[in-house]
Amino acid sequence: MSITISSACLHRLPQYIKVLGRLLDAGQRNVTSAELARELKLDETLVRKDLSGIGFSGKPRVGFDVALLLAHLEEYLGLHNSKEAFLIGAGRLGQALADYPGFEKYGLRITALFDNDPKKIGQLVHACEVLPLVKAPELARRLNVRIAILTVPASVAQEVAEVLAEAGILAFWNFSGHTLKLPAPTIVHNEDLAESLAILSHRLTQLFAVDAVEPAVLANDSNTGTEYHEHK
Amino acid sequence: MSITISSACLHRLPQYIKVLGRLLDAGQRNVTSAELARELKLDETLVRKDLSGIGFSGKPRVGFDVALLLAHLEEYLGLHNSKEAFLIGAGRLGQALADYPGFEKYGLRITALFDNDPKKIGQLVHACEVLPLVKAPELARRLNVRIAILTVPASVAQEVAEVLAEAGILAFWNFSGHTLKLPAPTIVHNEDLAESLAILSHRLTQLFAVDAVEPAVLANDSNTGTEYHEHK
DNA sequence: TTGCTACTGTTATAGTATTGGCAGCTGGTA
DNA sequence: TACCAGCTGCCAATACTATAACAGTAGCAA
Numbered sequence: 001m002s003i004t005i006s007s008a009c010l011h012r013l014p015q016y017i018k019v020l021g022r023l024l025d026a027g028q029r030n031v032t033s034a035e036l037a038r039e040l041k042l043d044e045t046l047v048r049k050d051l052s053g054i055g056f057s058g059k060p061r062v063g064f065d066v067a068l069l070l071a072h073l074e075e076y077l078g079l080h081n082s083k084e085a086f087l088i089g090a091g092r093l094g095q096a097l098a099d100y101p102g103f104e105k106y107g108l109r110i111t112a113l114f115d116n117d118p119k120k121i122g123q124l125v126h127a128c129e130v131l132p133l134v135k136a137p138e139l140a141r142r143l144n145v146r147i148a149i150l151t152v153p154a155s156v157a158q159e160v161a162e163v164l165a166e167a168g169i170l171a172f173w174n175f176s177g178h179t180l181k182l183p184a185p186t187i188v189h190n191e192d193l194a195e196s197l198a199i200l201s202h203r204l205t206q207l208f209a210v211d212a213v214e215p216a217v218l219a220n221d222s223n224t225g226t227e228y229h230e231h232k
Numbered sequence: 233m234s235i236t237i238s239s240a241c242l243h244r245l246p247q248y249i250k251v252l253g254r255l256l257d258a259g260q261r262n263v264t265s266a267e268l269a270r271e272l273k274l275d276e277t278l279v280r281k282d283l284s285g286i287g288f289s290g291k292p293r294v295g296f297d298v299a300l301l302l303a304h305l306e307e308y309l310g311l312h313n314s315k316e317a318f319l320i321g322a323g324r325l326g327q328a329l330a331d332y333p334g335f336e337k338y339g340l341r342i343t344a345l346f347d348n349d350p351k352k353i354g355q356l357v358h359a360c361e362v363l364p365l366v367k368a369p370e371l372a373r374r375l376n377v378r379i380a381i382l383t384v385p386a387s388v389a390q391e392v393a394e395v396l397a398e399a400g401i402l403a404f405w406n407f408s409g410h411t412l413k414l415p416a417p418t419i420v421h422n423e424d425l426a427e428s429l430a431i432l433s434h435r436l437t438q439l440f441a442v443d444a445v446e447p448a449v450l451a452n453d454s455n456t457g458t459e460y461h462e463h464k
Numbered sequence: 465t466t467g468c469t470a471c472t473g474t475t476a477t478a479g480t481a482t483t484g485g486c487a488g489c490t491g492g493t494a
Numbered sequence: 495t496a497c498c499a500g501c502t503g504c505c506a507a508t509a510c511t512a513t514a515a516c517a518g519t520a521g522c523a524a
Contacts, residue, residue: 006510006511008510008511008512009511010431010434011427011431013430013434014424014426014427014430014431015411015427017430018411018426032470032471032472033471033472034471042512043512043513043514045473045512045513045514045515046511046512046513048471048472048473048474049473049474049512052472052473052474057472057473058471058472058473059471059472059519059520059521060470060471060472060473060518060519060520060521061469061470061471061472061519061520061521061522062470062471062472062520062521063470063471063472064472076434077430077431077433077434077437078433078434078436078437079430079433081433081436081437083433083436091328092324092327092328092331093325093328095324095328096323096324096325096327096328097425099324100425102409102425102426102429103429105426106426106429106430106433107433108429108433146436147436170436170439171432171435171436171439173428173429173432177334179247179250185439187432187435187436187439189428189431189432189435191428192246193329193332193334194246194250194334194337194338195243195246195247196405196421196423197334197335197338197340197405198245198246198249198309198311198338199242199243199246199309199421200403200405200419200421201309201310201311201313201315201338201339201340202242202245202308202309202310203403203419203421204310204313204315204378204379204402204403204419205309205310205313207402207403207417207419238480238481240480240481240482241481264500264501264502265501265502266501274482275482275483275484276501277482277483277484277485277503278481278482278483280501280502280503280504281481281482281503281504284502284503284504289502289503290501290502290503291489291490291491291501291502292488292489292490292491292500292501292502292503293489293490293491293492293499293500293501293502294490294491294500294501294502295500295501295502296502
């Protein structure tokens with residue numbers, strides 16, 4: 001099915017989904033590659049290449065069927081597969097994530113929260129009781145949960161992750177800031193605020209330097225989530 | 233100074249900083265490119281190229297001076313420049329970010345929080361009083377604040393951002409999930425959980441598919457924060 | 465029904481990022 | 495002091511991604 005999929009393309013697919021969702025809500029039936037390209041500031045041939053690459057075809061003179069394409073993308077990304085996840089660490093970030101409405105839409109359901117702070121245990125967060133952390137491995141095994149969202153302090157992240165990996169957790173969505181080292185075949189997705197901040201900081205200093213000196217050429221790498229607007 | 237800097241390289245620099253910080257804490261004085269490469273699962277020539285690219289030299293037979301390199305990287309990324317930011321939206325995510333300890337280390341200081349929920353106004357978050365949102369533009373102008381962290385609902389993000397841009401905010405760190413459209417020369421850095429989730433979802437389905445069928449080759453694109461471990 | 469238009473899908477080209485190889489320098493050692 | 499080992503730094507080769515050009519097809523109108 002998906003033999004080779006460019007990493008850059010993979011990052012664009014969710015963007016397509018977002019735009020398509022908007023179009024669908026607006027009642028638009030078809031969309032052309034040029035339209036998608038304009039919306040996401042991409043080249044229109046790139047859009048066509050991406051979509052044909054994941055096996056979706058448009059129709060000449062019409063474009064792509066919005067609803068069909070959206071469904072195809074969601075299917076391709078596996079968003080329909082219901083995924084159950086444990087949320088480890090019920091601090092502010094953990095609670096914020098538990099509240100995040102986008103998860104359910106994307107097939108992710110947080111089935112339990114864990115923490116080792118006695119004050120937090122028993123609290124209700126988003127209709128879920130916070131359970132003691134020590135019970136997580138056993139429950140993961142019993143409920144066959146494969147995904148963990150880590151919102152624990154960086155200092156304990158590695159230790160916690162190892163225990164959970166031992167209990168069969170295969171994918172970690174890691175917000176702790178500590179880069180996890182885990183044995184195969186685990187998937188680790190590090191969400192690193194510090195990294196984003198560093199890049200933002202660099203761009204800011206660039207911007208101010210440019211302001212002061214001359215309007216130099218700035219690369220636009222939209223695939224990383226940052227956008228650049230040159231002067232004038 | 234920095235004429236051209238590869239986007240991929242830019243994303244690696246914070247990683248170097250992280251590793252170097254660990255090494256410095258461990259008391260290590262020098263580090264070789266091979267060592268850095270091993271730690272971050274990169275090629276060692278790539279590490280050398282990145283570091284020489286930002287104008288830092290190592291010494292043969294010794295490697296790179298950890299402290300000096302760290303300082304150089306931080307300087308290069310402008311982490312020493314003190315940056316003041318407004319946090320817009322004092323919901324759970326906003327409060328979690330206000331609490332995040334990494335910001336100060338990277339030169340970012342949240343000087344004020346804003347919200348338009350009367351219940352939140354006046355609350356203290358991380359030693360900062362939550363102010364009414366309508367005052368943000370005026371204060372931004374008066375205090376010369378250039379950065380805004382947006383943790384408002386997606387539905388109002390565009391509107392809020394436009395008002396703030398009007399008031400002189402140049403950089404938006406956007407957690408709202410809505411892709412902002414702003415005029416030049418604004419910097420927008422979108423932090424999109426939905427996108428991350430979609431990619432994670434895809435990797436998961438790939439993993440399970442691989443599990444079921446055969447150990448296909450999986451690309452490792454470490455620059456996106458996701459790591460892959462192949463079977464065996 | 466036939467030709468035209470507008471869009472898609474594919475092939476070719478160029479630019480960029482990563483990998484590999486080699487020369488040169490530097491610190492240790494006998 | 496002279497040699498050796500190890501690591502850097504540059505240059506070439508390769509792979510990959512994005513842009514450009516072109517051929518093909520389906521709807522629409524006359």
